[in-house]
Amino acid sequence: MATGKINVSVENIFPLIKKFLYSDHEIFLRELISNATDATLKLKHLTSIGEAKVEYGSPRIEVSIDKDKKQIKITDQGIGMTEDEVKKYINEVAFSGAEEFLDKYKDAGKDAGIIGHFGLGFYSAFMVADKVEIISKSFKDEPAVYWTCDGSPEFTLKKAKKEDRGTDIILHIAEDSTEFLEDSKIRELLTKYNKFMPIPIKFGMKTETLPKPEGAKEEDPAPTQEVDDIINNPNPAWTKKPADLKDEDYKSFYRELYPMQFEEPLFNIHLNVDYPFNLTGILYFPKLTNDLNIQKDRIQLYQNQVFVTDNVEGIVPEFLTMLRGVIDSPDIPLNVSRSYLQADGAVKKISSYITKKVADKLSSLFKNNREDFEQKWNDIKVVIEYGMLSEDKFFEKADKFALYPTVDGKFFTFEELQNNIKDNQTDKDDKLVVLYASDKEAQHSYIEAAKAKGFEVLLMDSPIISHLMQKLETSKENLSFARVDADHLDNLIKKEDSAISKLSDEEKDSLKAELEKVTTDKGYTIQLEAMDSAASPFIITEPEFMRRMKEMQQTGGGGGMFGMGNMPEM
Ligand code: ADP
Numbered sequence: 001m002a003t004g005k006i007n008v009s010v011e012n013i014f015p016l017i018k019k020f021l022y023s024d025h026e027i028f029l030r031e032l033i034s035n036a037t038d039a040t041l042k043l044k045h046l047t048s049i050g051e052a053k054v055e056y057g058s059p060r061i062e063v064s065i066d067k068d069k070k071q072i073k074i075t076d077q078g079i080g081m082t083e084d085e086v087k088k089y090i091n092e093v094a095f096s097g098a099e100e101f102l103d104k105y106k107d108a109g110k111d112a113g114i115i116g117h118f119g120l121g122f123y124s125a126f127m128v129a130d131k132v133e134i135i136s137k138s139f140k141d142e143p144a145v146y147w148t149c150d151g152s153p154e155f156t157l158k159k160a161k162k163e164d165r166g167t168d169i170i171l172h173i174a175e176d177s178t179e180f181l182e183d184s185k186i187r188e189l190l191t192k193y194n195k196f197m198p199i200p201i202k203f204g205m206k207t208e209t210l211p212k213p214e215g216a217k218e219e220d221p222a223p224t225q226e227v228d229d230i231i232n233n234p235n236p237a238w239t240k241k242p243a244d245l246k247d248e249d250y251k252s253f254y255r256e257l258y259p260m261q262f263e264e265p266l267f268n269i270h271l272n273v274d275y276p277f278n279l280t281g282i283l284y285f286p287k288l289t290n291d292l293n294i295q296k297d298r299i300q301l302y303q304n305q306v307f308v309t310d311n312v313e314g315i316v317p318e319f320l321t322m323l324r325g326v327i328d329s330p331d332i333p334l335n336v337s338r339s340y341l342q343a344d345g346a347v348k349k350i351s352s353y354i355t356k357k358v359a360d361k362l363s364s365l366f367k368n369n370r371e372d373f374e375q376k377w378n379d380i381k382v383v384i385e386y387g388m389l390s391e392d393k394f395f396e397k398a399d400k401f402a403l404y405p406t407v408d409g410k411f412f413t414f415e416e417l418q419n420n421i422k423d424n425q426t427d428k429d430d431k432l433v434v435l436y437a438s439d440k441e442a443q444h445s446y447i448e449a450a451k452a453k454g455f456e457v458l459l460m461d462s463p464i465i466s467h468l469m470q471k472l473e474t475s476k477e478n479l480s481f482a483r484v485d486a487d488h489l490d491n492l493i494k495k496e497d498s499a500i501s502k503l504s505d506e507e508k509d510s511l512k513a514e515l516e517k518v519t520t521d522k523g524y525t526i527q528l529e530a531m532d533s534a535a536s537p538f539i540i541t542e543p544e545f546m547r548r549m550k551e552m553q554q555t556g557g558g559g560g561m562f563g564m565g566n567m568p569e570m
C-alpha cells in the first residue's frame, strides 16, 4: 500500500474545479465514458495487431446508480491500468500546469459553453463527487489495482481483487450533486452526449416484446422479456460510406437524430473528407418557412462520435446554421473561445469545405432534376438567398441555380431571366429593369397592367429579398429592380394610345393636381399617362429606393434574422 500526494502546483485544486466548471458539471459523465471508450478501443487495436494476446470479445460499458450508497459506477472491459499506469496517468499528468491553465482560460470560461469543451477528463469527476475510487485490472498479467482520492490532493493506492479485465470508476456523489443519482437525469445525459458513441453502453434493463408463439389466441398478451438497455447506436449513419447508404437510411437516421420532428427532410448532404482535415457528417435541408425566427441550434457537433455541442456558430457559415444534421471532426479545436475559432485556419477550411459541398449538392439537384428543384424552391430559398448575401463564394455558385419565380409560376435562373426580358425591359439609361411584385393580391392591378405590356413580373416575397436585390444590383452591371408599383415603371412604359393620353394637357394637369392633393407627404408619385387599361387609367407609384430603405430598416441592421450579424452594410 502506498499513499502519496498528487502532483499539483496549487494546494487544493478541487474547489477550483468546482468553481470554474459549475455551470457545466454534467460533462463529468461524458468524460468518464469517453475514457472507458478509449480504453476499449485501445484494446481493440492491440488485439487486432496481436500485441494483446487476449480475446477482444464484444465489450461494453455499463453505467449504474446505487441510490442508497449515493454512488454512480462506470464499468468498462477495456485495457485497464496497472499500478504503474495509475501512477503515471492518474497521479502525475493530470494537474501539471493546472493553475496556469485555469488562469489562462478563466476569462474565456465566462463565455457560456466554453469550459465544457476543456476535456478536463478524469478529474472532472470531482465536480460531482467528493470521493472517487478506481478499481482496474490491466489486460497485462499483473495484479489489479485500487486507487482512491477524497478530493484533497492525497490519494491511496493499493492492490485490489478484480478478476475481469477493465476498469470500474466509482463516484461518491457529493451532497450538492444528488440530482445525478436520478435515473432520469443520467438517461438524459447519456442520450445527449453518448447516443452515438462507438462502444455499446448499458444503462439498466428494458422490457422487450417478443413475437407471439404459434397458435396463440388473439387475446393472449405478447410475451415479454427483460433485456439490457443499450442506450446508444454505435454505428451511426455518418460513420458509414455514402455508397452503403440508401435514401431510407438517411431518413431513418434523421428520425433518430430528431425524434420529435415529424416532417421529412428535403434532401441530405453527406460530408466525408480526410485531407487536409478530418470531417464526416450528414447535413439535412429541412423545410423552411419565411419565418426568420428560425431556431439555430440544430446541427450537432461531435468529436469521434462524442457529442460536443449543438451550437456550431463560427464553425459553419451562419446561413447554414438553418440546416440540421451532424458534423464530426477531431480537428475542430474545442477548448477555445468562439472569436478565436473564427480566426482558426483549420476551422476556416472546414467552413469553406462545407459551403462548397452544400453549393455543389444544390447545383447537382438543379441540374439533374430541375422540376423537383423548382418544387422545393420555396422551402429552400431562405438558406440560398441568405447564403448569397453573406458568402461571396456561395454567391458565385448559387447565381447559376438560384431561381426567380414569376407571378405566373414560371421559374428563371438569372441568366434565363436576363435573356428573356432584355429586349423588352431595358430603360432609357440602358439598364435592365426587373419588375417584381411582393404581394400578388395587393399589387394585382399593377401586375396585370405590367403583364398587359408584355413585361415579365417576378414574385419576390422572401423576407430578405430587398437585401438580395441590392446585392444583385451591385454585383451585376446595368441592372435595377423595380416593384410593379414603383416609379421606375415610367421609364419602361411605351407611351402609346391610352385613355389618359386622350386627355388634353390642361386636363391632365388638373387631374394630377387633384390626385396630388390626396397623396402629398406620402412620397408617392403620380403617373397619368402610364396605363391604358380602362380599369386602371393611371397609377400612383412610390419611388423604389424609398420603399426599399423602409424594408431594409425592418429586416436589416441589428434586429431581424440571426441579428443579421454578417449582413453586409447597404
Ligand atoms: P485524457 O483522456 O485526455 O488522456 P483523462 O484525464 O481523461 O485524460 O485520463 C487520463 C488517462 O488515464 C487516460 O489517458 C488513460 O491513460 C487513463 N485512463 C482514464 N480512464 C481510464 C479507463 N477507464 N481505462 C483505462 N485507462 C484510463
Ligand code: MG
Residues within 6 Å of the ligand: 031, 034, 035, 121, 122
Ligand atoms: Mg479523457
